[in-house]
Amino acid sequence: MALQSLFNYSTVKYMVAKNRKIGVLYRIFQLTVIGYLIGWVFVIKKGYQAIDETVDSSVVTKVKGVALTNTTGTGVHLWGPEDYVIPQQGERVLFITTNFIETPNQKLGTCSESSKVLDAICTKNEDCTQGEAFQIGNGIQTGVCLKNSRNPTGTCEIYGWCPIENSQRPEVPLLTKAENFTLYIKNFIRFSKFNFSKSNVLETHNETYLKTCLYDKIHHPYCPIFRLGDVVHKAGHNFQDMAVLGGSIGILIEWRCDLDKGYSKCHPQYSFTSMETGTTTSSVAAGYNFRYARYFKNADGEVHRTLYKVYGIHIDIIVYGTAGMFNIIPTVINIGSGLALMGAGMTICDILLLYLMKESTLYREKKFETVSRKDIRSEKQKQEKPSQQDMLMSPITTD
């Protein structure tokens, strides 16, 4: 008997109100929910897909091009990638020298601190504290104040690499030809959730194309070779301006892959952004520079060095993206919550029907069938003799 009733089908009873206003309102609401669910959630937002938002990425870069500089210190000098790209091994983050200050033949010894280090300006030896370093200075103070014809301002003497760094930065970038350098980017990505991997160097292209092409948003959107001047320009800067003080540029590679559409439809998209904040040319926030030194020994074994302060384009290749693939769980969640929302719409329509219509009292009575004390009393009587009303209203017991 219990087993038999297990296979009965129980379905919710409805009260049908012939009320056009509420009827139309509810149909509109239903259509809105269905439209939202199908149109927005499923078609536009692909809510039937599981999403991998974390792209694992490996980037290899290679810069090509040479440039000639002619400075008073060292004369004509040829710069190849082994010199102007730092680090040379072709990483995701790279720096391309566009301007520099060279200070050759520095030796350890004593000399006067730069007058640009404001704390170092002195008039007498007591202004200089032996053994202390200036925060942004070039060495350790000896405690002597140097003031002579070659140093009329008067600055503290320091022990350090002397002579101190030249402070005159060329106003025109020394490697102006850097604008024509090309940057080759090889990007290997992986969506670990779907075990999917791909490279931006498309396999369909032939070798010659990859050696000679140049990225162009419209004509060569998948060519992985970029002209440096174009990159800076697309990021909203003038190359020759930025080359003086240096700057930070982001090359963004976006992978937005619908894996339901297959391997070949998953392409990278390149965009370029400036990573400079604000427009000021303050020495701390703007530009990009750092120092490195090359060490030499002379015939006597004494060490001297050439110090380079280099300015240039700092390129950070940022790979991001998402991959989506059909998955039952987000599909069920989106359908389920949409359906539940439809139930919520019924609650609102009910409030209108049951409390704001002329016939509200009737509808309330019909919708809510109260089991009253009278029913309970008659129930107790029924246990003595089944009444005629019971025969009519409660078919379970009679069947």
Place this chain on the structure above:
Amino acid sequence: MALQSLFNYSTVKYMVAKNRKIGVLYRIFQLTVIGYLIGWVFVIKKGYQAIDETVDSSVVTKVKGVALTNTTGTGVHLWGPEDYVIPQQGERVLFITTNFIETPNQKLGTCSESSKVLDAICTKNEDCTQGEAFQIGNGIQTGVCLKNSRNPTGTCEIYGWCPIENSQRPEVPLLTKAENFTLYIKNFIRFSKFNFSKSNVLETHNETYLKTCLYDKIHHPYCPIFRLGDVVHKAGHNFQDMAVLGGSIGILIEWRCDLDKGYSKCHPQYSFTSMETGTTTSSVAAGYNFRYARYFKNADGEVHRTLYKVYGIHIDIIVYGTAGMFNIIPTVINIGSGLALMGAGMTICDILLLYLMKESTLYREKKFETVSRKDIRSEKQKQEKPSQQDMLMSPITTD
């Protein structure tokens, strides 16, 4: 009165159809949804957990081993990690030299461009444009075409580092012993959503084990020391083949942590992948090489340099993973949407019951209780005198 009715319990009325077909169908659907929810969503996919898909990671590496090379140029040379690992400081991305072309004693001056630079081949001076650089050349053209016994092809003269780079790459890797180098990986991870951090260097192992072990998938799955040859082999390449031209290898460290199970159950898993695309050995897409130079000054202070073009294994250690921990929100979302889906199943069964069964008309009548115009009319009469029918049907007003 209103307060009292607030504590009445309203429950949905059901119509029970003694229809076995639909009953069984609906039970099957219910079991499917419950099975999906418990089996797939909760047990297999752990739908009760909040997931952190972003693992913050810090990687430190250290390579050990020495190799001897014997070249005609410089004779016998010992390579230690300070030479063959670039960069030396032990980063996440590292390069291990396996082959190289050394060009010693380059000085700035003029010489003929390589005949491998096709654009540089010339027959007369007019073929060479003074001041221009070839895109993949070694210097700036002087405008002279050099053609003599030592340069029978005839190429433009350039200003640059002369002599130009040797173009003969050794066909056998010079550092064949690199196969036995060991790579130690220290990986510190953090799941910021759960404030959980761990290292791949397991604390349970003793110091001697960590000094002497070697990673093996089966016997030493948590040993953080890898033999370079094994890594390349597991990525699907032959070490000695790859060592000639170089190549890119990814070491993937996966952290799949169920934080409900506790700290000690969270282990790294290593896998190895090739990051080469395709199988061609085209110079642009395959292999891995770059150049660096060491600068020297001779007794007269003149600068000369030794140029190295190095080929090798580029290793990118990619850390990924997810951590999950019980959270009420995804639990509710999964249960809720599963239940809502059960309601959707009822709609389908209803359609079958109400339109495709022999007794459909009756079922429709029973399920949908229409409030008709007659009801509304009798409602109006009722406001004059309560009818007997009303006593029976609308207990709310009488109670």
Place this chain on the structure above:
Amino acid sequence: MALQSLFNYSTVKYMVAKNRKIGVLYRIFQLTVIGYLIGWVFVIKKGYQAIDETVDSSVVTKVKGVALTNTTGTGVHLWGPEDYVIPQQGERVLFITTNFIETPNQKLGTCSESSKVLDAICTKNEDCTQGEAFQIGNGIQTGVCLKNSRNPTGTCEIYGWCPIENSQRPEVPLLTKAENFTLYIKNFIRFSKFNFSKSNVLETHNETYLKTCLYDKIHHPYCPIFRLGDVVHKAGHNFQDMAVLGGSIGILIEWRCDLDKGYSKCHPQYSFTSMETGTTTSSVAAGYNFRYARYFKNADGEVHRTLYKVYGIHIDIIVYGTAGMFNIIPTVINIGSGLALMGAGMTICDILLLYLMKESTLYREKKFETVSRKDIRSEKQKQEKPSQQDMLMSPITTD
């Protein structure tokens, strides 16, 4: 007719049980669900927002400060950032030298292996295998066992850079002043899902502030300049202790942005963590060191080098965070699943009401209105002549 019934409004019929216990229970459950949904999901967890958990980030660093060292080998030496920061170009991961072992004037040749390489200890030539390298040794064995007054232990002779590295590490860090070095961090972030980018160098601050400020959790929480000693201290270490052997420190930058509140409310938060595992000082797991060499040529063109084994603070700047912005899909999912859960509560209350109450039988009869065989029989009769009961119960057909 069908069109007309399309605009009828069907609403679920309820049975109202005047049962206080179940009524109160269900109200409590409803309030719990509503409280959870509004309080926890929406107010605290901001469940109405779409979340971007992947922050794309670019980090640039700059270290300032100088330090003097005085070693017996090379005498007084001034260290600037170009020497002690590796790599010099200001990357996200950087190393600051705090201690070092210098081995000057190494030349390629033969000498005895260090007695610290246990495998190298020998008593006769047969103990040494020609052409083999010790795993952690300094060169290739020549097959000779050297045992003399200068090498009383007796170790194998090797071919390599001789003399071999000094093995005495200074017990006090040579660059003790490194504690006062300052680290400037420029962090540019991007939430690609919302196309939102920002820098940690706040635009509201003036230039002088950015040049002179020093990070302090309470007084200067947005100053991007950090004192190295403070960083190590906040990560739970003593600077002078860590400076001896080196160590790994993580600087965590957290961006937790509510984009509904606007651009200016999105601030970075800094924290500091040690990335050392365990407390042992084992050579393999603790500390941070690596080697690099500077190459020189003497007047005869012979190469010699100075080898540095450097110990120091390895800093990894880890940027993480989430951004949230109002989105309809998660809002609907959370509301929908909350509502569906309310339905689940009704099921539990129903079980109590229908099976555990005194009046359960009555409630069951009222809730489940069975369509019995009698109804089906009368339905068949109705097709002959409509009965009076039918007029009352099934208004759809009569209307």
